[in-house]
Amino acid sequence: MNGVHDLGGLHGFGPVEPEPDEPVFHAPWEGRVLALNRALGFTGAWTLDTARAAIEELPARVYLASSYYERWALRLERLLLRYGLVGADELAAGRALRAGPPLPRTLTAGGVGAVLARGSVERPPPAAARFGPGERVRAKNIHPPTHTRLPRYARGRRGLIEAVRGCHVFPDAVATGAGEQPQWLYTVVFSGRELWGEDADPAATVSIDAFEPYLEPA
Amino acid sequence: MNGVHDLGGLHGFGPVEPEPDEPVFHAPWEGRVLALNRALGFTGAWTLDTARAAIEELPARVYLASSYYERWALRLERLLLRYGLVGADELAAGRALRAGPPLPRTLTAGGVGAVLARGSVERPPPAAARFGPGERVRAKNIHPPTHTRLPRYARGRRGLIEAVRGCHVFPDAVATGAGEQPQWLYTVVFSGRELWGEDADPAATVSIDAFEPYLEPA
Amino acid sequence: MPQRVRALEAILAQKGYVDPAALDGIVAAHEHEVGPQIGARVVARAWTDPPFRRALLADATAAVDALGVARGACPHLIAVENTARRHNLVVCTLCSCYPWDLLGLPPEWYKSAPYRSRAVLDPRGVLADFGLALPAEREVRVWDSTAEVRYLVLPLRPAGTAGWDEAALAALVTRDSMIGTGLARRPPDGAR
């Protein structure tokens, strides 16, 4: 979806402000939000891509006005409601009012290591890769209303295949419940001028990791 | 500037909700904000383009969270501060604390008709028009950090010159204090598919009014 | 916000930058004078007076000025005509540009994110929000008002109005029909 989460290239947000000696969490509740999201993610109730999409679906003004972990908390509430794990009445009451449907698995204290190791999203390729390193491609000018990982700034722009990264689970499909539909993934590099016009830094290049359906020969 | 004001093509804002029997103003203060903006605009303290740019420069989260006339009120305060007509201390105090610099003119009750008639922005052309009706053009892929009237969704897309609208004051120049720099203005029409990809409505077309510096031959 | 605006007006009046009576006049003009009834008279005239219709489509500013219904039409006014093959829809994706000299101030929805974001991307979906379903083959032309040109939609004259006079026809011309998010009203059954 074309949303405000797709921030690449927007003006007006001011300078980056690094925080010296930044703590891992700015308040204990941030750590709990992270842990709750990770623990629920582990249950298999939803996928990583569904969870990303749920953040993008927050109202634009909420997205921009909320802190990072506030967005994670709001996203978690939405997913729990959507998947029927928690009722709105329970959120209002602040306690469980009934048993919920069973989950495929839950995380125990002894199993924490499992959420600290990342799983692979590589899958056996259904076909040979369409593009190879050095080939010129164009990122398609597509505007799916659902989750996609092709940022707007790259759409319609010409780049070069720099690397083939393997065949990966396709987020656009997973997030709409259409299964993994694995796709070849490529690192595609663009010149700054191709992306931003003649006034761009001539010595800047930008790469994205693009799934094969995002690309066409150029 | 690439800002959230450039809303064309974004998803996720929900349905349009017409309000039956909508009043001209939803509260008296809205009318006063409109009138204040019009009256100050009349003084010549700043231009229409400067005023539009000032709304775009509101922080993105403020822009999206505010109502239309709230944005106008915030914009007016910013302009008054920027041009030194009102001080922050005066806004805080809620009353004038000193005389302000004189303005080129002010609006009197008898002159209200002047702000209800729109002025022309047409100017003598400095050169012949570069394009004519029926010519194929491409909107340049430009990303000026300052005010522009070329929406992002049209950048890099190919269209057809449908009409030459005359030579008009160039907002991109006026808003940066660079003078009127009049430019030829064209109505350029794009197919929906050119703008939004193969899934677009095949019977939809979109036109923009584009200044000559926005366009190149295609 | 009301207090903040009141304070702002007070400061500006104390400094001599605004005259509250002039502000009253601007508000009153927008509440009582400028409104879609002006555009409706232009449309009704175009429906009943073929030379005027041609003049309107050729040079809307001059035609409206000659009609004398507005204080002064936008100097860059363009009238775009709905036909059986094309429906026109006006938007301003970047702000809120609107032919207010003919239609009054724009409604909230015209200035809001849902309309501004979707009108160019999914115009038929937007029309559906207004209860309007057009044949799939009818072109929907969206006019994004990105400069100082202002667009007035000339809607299709409703069937069953043969012989109606201009005033009766003007009553069928809604604001939305001149933006393109609606059609002109059909005459009530008894009136045909």
Place this chain on the structure above:
Amino acid sequence: MPQRVRALEAILAQKGYVDPAALDGIVAAHEHEVGPQIGARVVARAWTDPPFRRALLADATAAVDALGVARGACPHLIAVENTARRHNLVVCTLCSCYPWDLLGLPPEWYKSAPYRSRAVLDPRGVLADFGLALPAEREVRVWDSTAEVRYLVLPLRPAGTAGWDEAALAALVTRDSMIGTGLARRPPDGAR
């Protein structure tokens, strides 16, 4: 928000969906175990062990796993090397993708709108926000982490560190130098 999150945790624990002790474990791991010291060891090893450096650039996941410094590196990890001709900068414009198994959780600025919006458009301007000015001719390559590949920047080894051991070198490797918003620290004058 603290109360709201507490209530959410209580509901989920009452339903048996989460075990508060497991949550404690996740928080503790991020506060005390996972952090940029892991990436720093990888970098220091690459600076001192040419075969490891080659292995890291060829297959970062396998090289990091073999080193045994992380619980398990991202299966799609890529190390990108800064050189005199190219400086690398990592961003995630769409969300907050980050090699957290090697660097810990990303800092606020990495997840925030100023960095995500400008890193791809004006990378040198972003570097300036960090006090970093590179020669104009040096390529700045921005890696936008739009899929599950994660990028670790291998910074340039600072001058004046010949003969330093791995542990001493690791102390010069900052988090920002492995994102690309900084360089590795220069050794203090007395240590040269």
